[in-house]
Amino acid sequence: MKKILLPLFLFLIVAGTGVIGCSTNISTGAGDGTSQVAAIDNSSLDAAVIKSNNVTTPAASDDAHLRSSVSAPAEGSTYLIGAGIYDITGPSAEIAFMGFADDTQKGAGISMRLRSRAFVIGDGINRVVFVSADTWEISQMVKLRVAQKLAADPILSKFYSAKNVCLSATHTHTAVSGFDGYFLYDAIPKGFVRASFDAIVNGIYNSIVLAHNNIEPGRIYINKGEISKCGWNRSPRMYENNPDAEKALYNGNTDKTMTLLKLVNLAGQDIGMINWYAVHPTSIGPENHLMSGDNKGHASYMFEKDMGTDYQASKTFVAAFAQTNAGDVTPNVPFTQNFGTIESAMDAAEIDRATAVALGLPWYQAYGEADIEQNIELKLMAERQYNKAKELYNSAMEPLSGSIDFRHEWVDMRTLYVTSAGTTTCPGGMGASYSYGSPSDNPSPFPLFKEGVTVDSIDWNQDFETAFLANFLPGAIGLIYPASVTDEYRECQAPKPVILATGLMSFSLKKIPLTPQIMPLQVLKIGSMAIAAVPTEVTTMSGRRIRNTVVDGLQNAGVKYAVVASLANTYASYLATKEEFQLQGYEGGGTFFGPNQLLGFQQEYGKMCAAIVNGTAIADGTAPADITGDTVNFAGGGVVFDDKPLSVSFGSVFTQPAASYRKGDIVSAVFWGGHPNNNLMTQKTYLEIEKVNADGTAKVVARDWDPETKYIWQRDSVAYSKITIVWNTKNAEAGTYRIRHYGHWKSGWTGKISPYNGVTKKFTLL
Template sequence: MSKCTRFLLMIGVVLTTLPSSSFARRCKGKTVYKVGQGIYDITGPAAETQMMGYALGKQQAKGIHMRLRSRAFIIESPCNRKRVVFVSVDLAQMFHSVRWGVIRKLKRKFRGLYNYNNVMISAIHTHQGIAGYSFCALFNMTGLTNGGFFKQGFNKQNYNAIVNGIYQSIVNAHYNMKPATIKMGARDLLNASMNRSKAAYNHNPWAERRRYRHDTDKRMTLVRFDAVRGNRPLGLINWFAVHATSFSSKHRHVNGDSKGLASYWFEKKFRTNYQARDTFVAAFAQANCGDVSPNLWGIPKPQTDYRNADIIAKRQYNTALQIYSRARKKLSGAVDFRHMFIDFSKIRVKPQFTGKGHQRTCVAAFGISFAAGSTEDGPSYHKIKGGKMVKEGWTMGRRRRTHSNVLFRPVTKKMIRCHAEKDIYMPIGNPGFLGNKFRMTDRVLPLQLFTIGQLAIAGVPFELTTMVGRRLRKNILSALRSKGITEVVIAGLSNAYSGYVTTRHEYAKQHYEGGSTHFGPWTGAALRQSFYTMAQAIRSNKPIRMGRLPRDLSRFQGVRTVGVVLDAVPIGKKFGQVRNQPREMYRRGQRARVVFWGAHLKNNLMTQRTYFNVERRVGRRWITVARDWDDNTWISWRRHGVAASHITIDWKIPRNAPRGVYRIRHFGYRKLLHGRLKSYSGSSYPFGVEMRVKHPKPKPSIFRKCPRGYFKDPNGRCYQCPRGYRRSIHPVTSSRAC
């Protein structure tokens, strides 16, 4: 090491050990931060793969409605150069496996500038994404029942798409950094959510419930970013608590549910270019949604999926637009952060957080009510009668000798006492004979706290119920009010995932949320205690011990998902050839549909690209008007025979679509026998919107099938003999065949 390098390192050490209070004083009143925003595609293999969220093996993806995105924001302090990274991703959950992969790539490129301490990745909790991206077996096994075995397990293709997409969105944000102001606003949204566990919520003390007008958090908090130069809008983040379960478990097309749809509409309004590096980004992030449902009209059904999602998305979009246009309060002051890994299976909780003396958390376990699912958002396929499972093979984990002992050790009396009211169904924290190499779920979890001026962001790896979220915000605010913090938001499902967290009173009712609280009745109190410790560290400008990282399980992932062996088409067909042409004319509001002979969607994910274009003819040119990420398009995959594929493309024609001539073009990759991929493309006949475009007559083909009662001549033409005539046995043309 040279003398110059040693000197620079010594300066760095001195700067990092200077008291943060001096930086805070220098930051006071400063409103110009450095901000960067980035967006990137994270859509995985959207055909013959298990979907994530409802834990139903029959929910296999069959196409794309809208692409999934990673939306990243980097904010640098105006005085001490501290940076925080907030990423909102269109996924069901965020797992440590993904964050580990992203941080590893960031460390290589930026030499430690971005690390576990200052990078927060939060999932919106869509139930219409692709599964198989966790290192923990529990979250990769959702399809081992109902015929999903060969489509389950760790899906490396999906994992890489997610990790690379999140990493690239952060890289884009890094290179987009520029001086900017941050404005904050908030507003209540009253008609987009309901409490799905009212009996459990009402079990909380009346004295606490009476402080709040509603049984869910109705407050939407939003921050907007505007470049100083030219006042150009850069993007926004808003937090609102509502489950992304507007689409039912019978829906098979990948999309971001209501939050992904609201983001798309906001970005469309600001003309976001998804293929550009520097463009407007709108993140509709998740909050404490544990007991909050969007299904105001009952259990989601396939017939009403799109209508319900549109309504909830529109209400979030409209409220966000109102806050965005009226936000006036500028954030000012320092940026700070704290982060810790903590083993949630053995936290000793102090009396000030329990109200009942010292308590402990438990080894992770599911309760029997977990198996029932959430009644309001789509019940599970399990059936419960009299407290016992009636579906064969899913016996209760409380029994000593059960089917599940391959994966779990027997439940102990200590566990039963610790989990109190919970009737233990699966002791997921007790690994079986496979030990730590086959971990069902993480017990070491990350907790993270950001402060940006007057705003604090708490990153939690759980789904918090409404009351837990309120208590947590209150604790953090009490510790940080002296630092000028006036607003605390909860970023749910951040950095990892380990089920739900309820209050002690809600836990006693053992609804779905209570049965899904992994670490027992005092998990909520342990969470508040840990965040209070981090908040105190920020207040007193002291460092905090990060803790031990979860064990690296990347080497123990067995890939059970079956890949594509070969793509083929029937004799006489070509890849990209149209099987079913569109009609000659459509009205606005109708669906145009084309079916192509194509290849498997797994061959190439077309990241940052598209599987098809809808094009309009303008003069001699064709202008693209829709792609596979638009909200009015669908691409569907279906197997034909052994190795052939039907690719169906639907375009719902907008009410404001210009009258004219259109066509649909499809792009894909086919796999050859030796494994190499080869691109192909195809185009439909032109068709008219509010006008007729005549199609050419189909050319005769010897492979073309004739209608019933018709015969084919050697030239491929179909004919029918008149009444009283019989078909000739000689191979003659149709004019001489009868």
């Protein structure tokens, strides 16, 4: 997020002066992801599971799910389990990626498609949903809109709502942006991109419907194990400020444990897998322009390929590599110049010096290539997570036992009274150090402030604050900055010097703040395990404290294990401990609601756990408004029309492949095509690699979601599009092949969007 300030302020200046008006959001044609999967009524399955577990159905009430924990058979409870997966890739060209917050990092194609992976788990009385999505965040508007769609369905509304559905992002930094709704997080793409929003909302919703439709009786097994050399703490000085006695309880300054759930039906057939492991998906750097799930997306792909997953099937195996307390954990520390050396890179990658030198290690920043065969760090981080998950899955023996339950509340973090602190949390505010970013991942060449700037630093005083706002932000700041930031607010946020009071500032007549201020906090109980859904990036120690709070709070309900699902249900930057906050590193500067934010979260998770144990309700809180109707888009991005040379057709081959290649060669072809945003090809593909048989029939061996392919879009002239398709033949069989491209073009005369396809000449792989 470190480069967000300048694009934001330029955006504000342009918008405030009225130089440009709102342009039309991207318009897509058929196959754009707006179709909905129909839900089936499977309520009859509840009774069978209740009978299997010898559970007494609670009396009907307005809160029918409320009940105390129940006993379970020794071999583990029988649950209703279902898994679903759906495409959420979205527009793959000319929309900025988010995560590195670099407005020059715009999409130009696909390395691999992005997915929403959903799991429904029930005990015949209650159901919960966990979703892991290949996005950089789950925005509050996505959470609300998915809940609205569930509520609008007469079948799904009986089972699911915002209360028992948890949406968590993997936090890949190579995915589209523009779907947040709040101004700060939509600054990089220069506004709200409806096509991004719709693709993610509809894909998540459809994955939930598929999981619902697929439920059947089964069991869930839990397993845990450690991974070495798969994530390093990028803020060790801040971590060291935590109490020594607390640090002594743990093996290092990152969580190395993967927690895994294995879902199988009663016949022993594999249904799905979820694991949580703490590492940032930043193995692919900001120079990349192809969409990818990064290391967690690749690990999912590897696991699903092993299990025979069919991405176009309504029922198939689903493997989620979900995110947890990775707020201060990155794969890049030993590989990049901030902390890394050639020796640290050699040790982390387990390579010799000659190889490290040839790779140019250590790098300036995260390596800018989405190709897993060219990016050694991506390959290592993906394979290490995948290998551990396979080991844990194959050896999982401990069944989960007990009831399914949940609590959810909306908490206004501007005014939450934290009893243990004797004070309230604060309206959101971005600290000066947050602008510095993470130099281990993507160092800023011109940081506004260095890390560790506090209100007592020589680099900061109120006069400098005033001059900075007046001189650096002329015109723009007057539109949105509050008339005065009170001493009370400064004291609340101390020692953080606030450069953007995101909870007080607004670029809207409706006074919508720059970032969300009302947080959805949630606990899901799945038998003897619980999930704490946290709407931020969570540092290592913050996650440990939340897990302890939840296990302690639910131990009388039979809970032995807890995981943190981070970036869940909303995004509000970071969550550092109070001790880490005092030093104002990057994560502390991004802890928006002040030094007592973690204590406030723990307080509310404790209340929800007590309510689950006691079988009592908890106040819903006031839900935030749906602000999608109040968003703006200054980026444009709509396809006006497509053109081509008069002598060719859309789909014609501009550059044919060579006549023959050897295994391991890179094959490429270039087509005259249309803009990919004309049709997102949701659940489909822009390319196929076909193996041609002797009788002339062909078999598809790779598509645009397979990491051995690349779909690359490039604008040529004003409205020409050249489509390059690349195929790495490392794992291919010898034979005869051809490359096929699918796309859509838009008429400049009628606006009609029409499909086309093209195919290359055949070539031989020896």
